[in-house]
Amino acid sequence: MSAVEIRSYEGDGGDLAALVQRAWKQNFQGQKWFPLWDQKYFAWRVLDPRLGSRDLCVAAYEGDSLIGCIMAEAAEFQWGDQRVRGSYSSWLSVDQESQSRGVALRLVDELRLRHQQQGLRFSIGCTRIDHQSPARKFWDSLARRRPDEFRFWGPIRLWAHVLNPVRVAAAGLTTWERWGPQLLRLIPRWPTRAKRPSGIRPFRADDTAECLRLLEIQNRTTDFQMRWNSDRLEHQLDHGQFPRTFVSHDGTSLHGFLNYYALTWSGEQDLRVAMIDLLAGDQWWPQRSLLKAAEAQMRDDGVDLVLMMASAAAPASVLLSRGFVPIDAEVELFSLFVDPQLNCPPPKSFHILFT
Numbered sequence: 001m002s003a004v005e006i007r008s009y010e011g012d013g014g015d016l017a018a019l020v021q022r023a024w025k026q027n028f029q030g031q032k033w034f035p036l037w038d039q040k041y042f043a044w045r046v047l048d049p050r051l052g053s054r055d056l057c058v059a060a061y062e063g064d065s066l067i068g069c070i071m072a073e074a075a076e077f078q079w080g081d082q083r084v085r086g087s088y089s090s091w092l093s094v095d096q097e098s099q100s101r102g103v104a105l106r107l108v109d110e111l112r113l114r115h116q117q118q119g120l121r122f123s124i125g126c127t128r129i130d131h132q133s134p135a136r137k138f139w140d141s142l143a144r145r146r147p148d149e150f151r152f153w154g155p156i157r158l159w160a161h162v163l164n165p166v167r168v169a170a171a172g173l174t175t176w177e178r179w180g181p182q183l184l185r186l187i188p189r190w191p192t193r194a195k196r197p198s199g200i201r202p203f204r205a206d207d208t209a210e211c212l213r214l215l216e217i218q219n220r221t222t223d224f225q226m227r228w229n230s231d232r233l234e235h236q237l238d239h240g241q242f243p244r245t246f247v248s249h250d251g252t253s254l255h256g257f258l259n260y261y262a263l264t265w266s267g268e269q270d271l272r273v274a275m276i277d278l279l280a281g282d283q284w285w286p287q288r289s290l291l292k293a294a295e296a297q298m299r300d301d302g303v304d305l306v307l308m309m310a311s312a313a314a315p316a317s318v319l320l321s322r323g324f325v326p327i328d329a330e331v332e333l334f335s336l337f338v339d340p341q342l343n344c345p346p347p348k349s350f351h352i353l354f355t
């Protein structure tokens with residue numbers, strides 16, 4: 001068996017997606033729902049050079065074979081009254097044959113070192129809430145090793161909207177997941193197609209400044225949030241056909257926008273899940289129309305279930321009016337690599353991306 005080397009990830013995302021899917025299936029298939037992150041997702045979310053985070057894509061190689069990874073995206077955050085450079089970390093995976101040999105610890109140590117070298121003062125991640133889950137056991141063990149640099153922030157919730165109750169029920173792993181979508185009659189008229197509302201069109205690059213303005217207004221209400229700039233926002237809103245973005249426009253000004261991406265998730269059966277990352281707007285009705293338009297597109301694209309992280313930036317009344325319900329995500333946010341000089345309490349309200 002050759003030695004395991006920890007170094008920067010070198011590929012185009014294909015072997016990365018294969019590794020992550022393999023490791024997560026080996027650990028969670030048939031027990032928990034989880035996304036099957038694919039190459040297009042990684043190309044958009046972490047590997048694109050425009051994000052400037054390739055150095056934070058840390059891999060474990062045994063010979064030429066990729067056997068482990070952890071990745072982060074550097075970002076600027078507003079934390080209370082402080083503006084702090086940090087990152088999102090996620091996708092920690094080690095091939096089953098290589099587990100329990102300290103590979104994950106070495107990956108995390110290397111990522112920590114790179115955070116210090118780049119002046120990144122913390123990272124945000126999320127893990128299972130269940131202390132018996134292997135993922136949670138790993139992070140609990142890390143929290144015990146570095147208690148000054150690690151803080152759990154508490155559970156998060158999701159908004160969920162079932163578009164295809166038959167497929168969502170078939171993917172259910174528990175009695176509630178199998179029967180809930182049908183009993184709740186969340187989509188009474190499926191499979192009829194939602195009518196496309198007027199005043200909504202796909203995002204164009206020249207909408208970026210207006211979208212940024214709407215996001216800045218929305219973020220004033222939270223005590224922890226990602227700080228966007230034009231380049232990062234344009235990347236988020238437009239990267240080929242992978243993320244989709246709609247804007248609400250009245251001919252003279254922009255009143256809102258909605259941004260989501262779709263992935264296959266693993267459950268009892270695979271299903272297509274759309275994750276809404278951003279929904280911002282200055283009025284109730286345009287936001288509702290955006291949801292309706294996105295839903296029509298999602299149905300055309302075969303999406304079964306829509307999710308959005310519950311936060312100060314998820315408009316509850318708009319989501320409820322379109323059939324979304326709040327659910328437990330069974331995951332918890334945490335911060336790691338926290339600079340001990342950074343005197344910031346865990347936030348009460350936030351607006352960040354779900355990774």
Ligand SMILES: CC(C)(COP(=O)(O)OP(=O)(O)OC[C@H]1O[C@@H](n2cnc3c(N)ncnc32)[C@H](O)[C@@H]1OP(=O)(O)O)[C@@H](O)C(=O)NCCC(=O)NCCS
Binds near residue numbers: 106134142
């Ligand atoms: C979680 C995962 C990355 C751990 O990888 P690993 O290389 O086996 O972890 P390590 O060998 O570095 O373990 C480090 C420590 O974590 C703890 N740990 C890791 N996996 C554990 C498990 N299944 N049960 C109990 N403890 C575990 C151990 O305490 C170990 O410390 P020790 O050496 O003092 O015993 C791997 O199991 C995996 O890929 N799981 C699937 C994907 C996943 O869950 N990712 C995390 C998402 S939040």
